[in-house]
Amino acid sequence: MITFLIRRILILVPMALLISMLIFFAIRLSPVDPILYMVPPDAANDPANLERLRESLGLNAPLPIQYLRWLGNMVTGDFGYSISSGQRISDILALRLPATLELVGLAMLLSTTIALSLGLFAGAKPGGIADKLARTIAVIGIAVPDFFFGIALLQIFSYRLGWLPAGGRMLPGQITFLDRLPQLVLPVAALTFGMLAVLIRYTRNSVLDTMGKEFVKTARSKGVPEWKVLYGHVFRNSLGPVMVILAFRLPLLVGGSVLIETIFRWPGIGHTVVSAVSSSDYPVIMVTSMLIALMILFASFLIDVVKSILDPRVRLS
Amino acid sequence: MSRLGTDPILSIQDLDVKFTTSEGEVHILRQVSLDIERGSFLCIVGESGCGKSVTVHSVVQLLPENGEITGGRVLFTVDGRDQEISSMSRYGAQIRGIRGARIGMIFQDTMSSLNPAHKVGRQVAENLHQHRKISRREARELVVKMFSRLGIPDAERRVDAYPHEFSGGMRQRVMIAMAMICDPDLLIADEPTTALDVTIQAQIMELLKTLQQEAGKTVVLITHNMGLVSEVADDVAVMYLGRVVEHGSREQVLKNPQHPYTQALLQSVPFMGMDPNVPLRTIAGQTPSPASVTDGCEFAGRCPYVQDRCLTGKIAFRQAADGHVARCVLLDEDGMSECSRRDDARVEDSSGQEART
Numbered sequence: 001m002i003t004f005l006i007r008r009i010l011i012l013v014p015m016a017l018l019i020s021m022l023i024f025f026a027i028r029l030s031p032v033d034p035i036l037y038m039v040p041p042d043a044a045n046d047p048a049n050l051e052r053l054r055e056s057l058g059l060n061a062p063l064p065i066q067y068l069r070w071l072g073n074m075v076t077g078d079f080g081y082s083i084s085s086g087q088r089i090s091d092i093l094a095l096r097l098p099a100t101l102e103l104v105g106l107a108m109l110l111s112t113t114i115a116l117s118l119g120l121f122a123g124a125k126p127g128g129i130a131d132k133l134a135r136t137i138a139v140i141g142i143a144v145p146d147f148f149f150g151i152a153l154l155q156i157f158s159y160r161l162g163w164l165p166a167g168g169r170m171l172p173g174q175i176t177f178l179d180r181l182p183q184l185v186l187p188v189a190a191l192t193f194g195m196l197a198v199l200i201r202y203t204r205n206s207v208l209d210t211m212g213k214e215f216v217k218t219a220r221s222k223g224v225p226e227w228k229v230l231y232g233h234v235f236r237n238s239l240g241p242v243m244v245i246l247a248f249r250l251p252l253l254v255g256g257s258v259l260i261e262t263i264f265r266w267p268g269i270g271h272t273v274v275s276a277v278s279s280s281d282y283p284v285i286m287v288t289s290m291l292i293a294l295m296i297l298f299a300s301f302l303i304d305v306v307k308s309i310l311d312p313r314v315r316l317s
Numbered sequence: 318m319s320r321l322g323t324d325p326i327l328s329i330q331d332l333d334v335k336f337t338t339s340e341g342e343v344h345i346l347r348q349v350s351l352d353i354e355r356g357s358f359l360c361i362v363g364e365s366g367c368g369k370s371v372t373v374h375s376v377v378q379l380l381p382e383n384g385e386i387t388g389g390r391v392l393f394t395v396d397g398r399d400q401e402i403s404s405m406s407r408y409g410a411q412i413r414g415i416r417g418a419r420i421g422m423i424f425q426d427t428m429s430s431l432n433p434a435h436k437v438g439r440q441v442a443e444n445l446h447q448h449r450k451i452s453r454r455e456a457r458e459l460v461v462k463m464f465s466r467l468g469i470p471d472a473e474r475r476v477d478a479y480p481h482e483f484s485g486g487m488r489q490r491v492m493i494a495m496a497m498i499c500d501p502d503l504l505i506a507d508e509p510t511t512a513l514d515v516t517i518q519a520q521i522m523e524l525l526k527t528l529q530q531e532a533g534k535t536v537v538l539i540t541h542n543m544g545l546v547s548e549v550a551d552d553v554a555v556m557y558l559g560r561v562v563e564h565g566s567r568e569q570v571l572k573n574p575q576h577p578y579t580q581a582l583l584q585s586v587p588f589m590g591m592d593p594n595v596p597l598r599t600i601a602g603q604t605p606s607p608a609s610v611t612d613g614c615e616f617a618g619r620c621p622y623v624q625d626r627c628l629t630g631k632i633a634f635r636q637a638a639d640g641h642v643a644r645c646v647l648l649d650e651d652g653m654s655e656c657s658r659r660d661d662a663r664v665e666d667s668s669g670q671e672a673r674t
């Protein structure tokens with residue numbers, strides 16, 4: 001088991017390097033010269049000034065050297081500066097990441113709990129109440145985009161009923177998590193709903209599939225009660241495909257959800273990414289894409305680990 | 318009338334089972350009657366789809382969701398007490414107290430019948446924990462003991478292995494251990510050796526036979542391997558299209574088959590020393606769909622001795638000899654069927670017939 005883990009971790013390193021190369025060189029292929037965004041237009045009129053700036057920023061060095069410098073800085077935690085705002089990228093992340101983690105993390109936790117329990121009961125008794133509920137939620141969830149659902153929530157609970165605030169993350173004087181809870185409810189609900197549909201379907205179908213397996217009959221032939229059959233034999237064996245969906249949602253934790261963040265004026269990372277792209281803020285784009293890519297790598301690593309825990313047959317290969 | 322038994326552990330009486338399918342209701346079992354003698358080794362034979370498996374699954378209320386017992390009853394008798402299994406609810410406490418504890422089940426495909434995610438020791442012990450107040454350590458000791466008794470080498474270590482780490486034969490022993498661990502009165506094995514090679518098959522059969530003879534278990538074995546039947550069975554029941562067509566002792570059924578289907582079935586089995594130039598007999602025609610036969614004898618369409626009276630009404634069991642019954646109108650009151658008399662003539666001209674049984 002330990003050698004299995006070490007091997008999987010070792011594979012991650014070259015893959016991360018490869019991705020960093022891709023990100024670095026792909027951005028350099030872009031015809032837009034970032035230097036033009038940095039300097040005031042009058043200074044840009046003088047090519048000698050620009051040349052001096054390039055030299056001092058190291059932009060004239062051969063590309064591989066530039067890449068190695070960038071990589072070195074990234075590894076030591078120096079993410080550089082945003083071109084458009086001049087802020088340190090690490091400061092931006094420190095400001096924005098917690099907001100996104102809070103929103104997406106909560107939504108993932110909620111949607112997973114609901115989807116797994118509802119999916120389990122739906123799959124255990126197809127055609128039953130839980131199944132009907134699950135199918136209704138799944139169809140609506142897939143058909144209705146989450147931004148629409150978000151707007152609807154805002155309309156009803158904020159503007160019409162006035163129960164909950166319309167957006168933002170923190171108001172002056174709100175210090176603890178509980179203070180901020182009212183602002184969280186609507187965006188988390190909207191995001192949860194969007195995540196629920198696919199997960200419920202997967203869980204339901206996976207459980208239904210496992211229910212038909214022979215070992216379920218074996219468990220019943222031992223006189224094991226149904227709830228124990230479900231919990232002890234069916235659930236664990238149904239989790240595999242569900243885990244894959246879950247793990248590949250992890251990148252949302254660092255990528256954020258642009259639409260939901262926009263609707264609810266949530267100061268998350270999704271916002272940052274979009275504005276960086278529209279203003280060609282290359283350092284920010286590179287760092288955030290790198291973060292998302294690393295999260296995807298981590299997710300696939302996690303899938304392997306979880307699968308090997310769930311299914312002992314995987315540990316061999 | 319079914320075969321008369323003196324002390325049946327399980328009595329299946331006129332059992333009807335229907336399945337709901339996309340094409341409507343299909344009558345899978347029709348008036349299946351079987352008395353299973355305590356301590357005996359019964360083989361249920363018949364072709365695929367004849368209802369062998371459905372019969373034993375209804376005995377423990379383990380039919381698939383779309384299957385339902387619609388008539389008749391199943392009586393299970395232990396410690397002098399009759400329990401009507403057929404009236405118990407599928408997942409209720411009553412039947413669960415019998416499943417695993419009083420009736421052990423052994424299934425065909427051991428790879429899929431064992432939970433791939435749990436260690437085998439845990440899966441066997443689950444049965445113990447279900448039916449007895451017992452500590453983990455005690456349960457483990459019992460499992461190890463059972464493993465060694467059933468010939469699983471290195472039992473102490475192997476209880477901590479996963480199903481995929483076993484060979485097919487060893488997995489079947491694990492299944493048997495699971496069925497045996499609570500010391501049940503009745504063991505039901507649903508084609509336990511179909512997926513195994515011949516030598517392993519013989520070992521598993523020997524094991525089941527030993528359990529019957531030495532531990533006094535009643536064993537019901539479902540198989541379509543006639544060779545196995547002649548080696549291990551005390552009694553044989555032949556099923557065709559959802560009905561028991563013949564039931565008797567091994568000698569009676571194999572040496573003196575009364576139902577035309579049993580005769581045809583036995584003639585289609587190849588045997589050592591048969592003339593390779595004579596084509597193997599087959600049964601004419603196709604097995605009809607269970608839905609198409611509603612009246613009369615289910616074998617009438619393929620039977621060489623078919624008569625008008627076979628085509629309508631309910632065909633009852635007729636006694637051929639003491640403890641030997643067949644569901645065929647050709648059986649006379651004197652216990653000798655016209656068809657078997659006619660068949661004697663047929664047997665004589667195909668040499669080597671005797672060697673088969």
